[in-house]
Amino acid sequence: MAVLICGGAGYIGSHVNKMLSRMGRETVVFDNLVYGHREAVKWGSFIEGDLKNPEEIEAVFEKYPIEAVMHFAAYAYVGESVIEPEKYYRNNVACTLNLLHAMRIHGCDKIIFSSTCATYGEPERVPITEGMPQEPINPYGKSKLMVEKILEDYAKAYGLRYVALRYFNAAGADPEGEIGESHDPETHLIPLVLDAASGRRPDIKVFGTDYATRDGSCIRDYIHVNDLGSAHILALDYLEKGKESGCFNLGNEKGTSVLEVIEAVRKVTGKDFPVTLAERRPGDPATLVGGSKKAREVLGWEPEYGDIETIVEHAWKWHQKKMF
């Protein structure tokens, strides 16, 4: 039996594919390569296809014995989602319905879904726990919350079992340097700071220095991509054991400010570079830190690379030779 990885050519999906394959699990990656990279699929089988075409995903279930699905495929640019909500609701919500339909008609009842801390919107306090209100402030976060709700209803009506994993800030790269983060356009802080450190960009801009935080810059909870990966593997095991559906935060329960990330990059790379203090980026909450007690207690999850310098070190190793 195989694990189907939708979006397995992307940043997080490709790391999970490597981890599952290394464990001896058979994987099938399904990706439209709009943002994913063919070169990132170094393990398992690969099918190029698009969830917007029901027949393409149904053909995968006809060809392979799919035991469970991991669903990473989504658009994830918050700013773009505000300007083009239709693109986000079609891709992130409607395409997911096609996937769920294919699962249903082929009797596949287990799915691990990539959700996000963006479903919480502006939290009233941190660390954020799973029971806190989910009031997303942008279409991206809303699209992910809608899928969580759909999963809830499908579980009740059709017996689907799911785990929704609400990621905080995914960061870092494969410790062995085979794969890593590569977005076009790149908007994420750590790769952009590494670009500044390596001279690929003239500077790094700090979006906002007047937040009510310890140094005025935004605080985020950076979580290593392989720690997200290990949570997926535990979630799969959890569903395979017949446990009940649920939602889990995945963070380090530790906030790092933008200025602290920049400092960590200086330390790890040994390079200095210009830092420009800039305006706030619209839609950015001051502080997002995830409480992950539930994932630790219920899934038995223990992040391995919690230290920001280790995260930056792995990202830097990848950044220097970036193969795609």
Ligand code: UDP
């Ligand atoms: N950020 C920044 N400069 C940049 C890119 C990001 O100051 O060039 C800040 C951003 O405002 C946020 C934090 O870094 O507070 C993390 O942003 P990122 O886009 O990496 O992730 P997000 O929190 O939006 O998911």
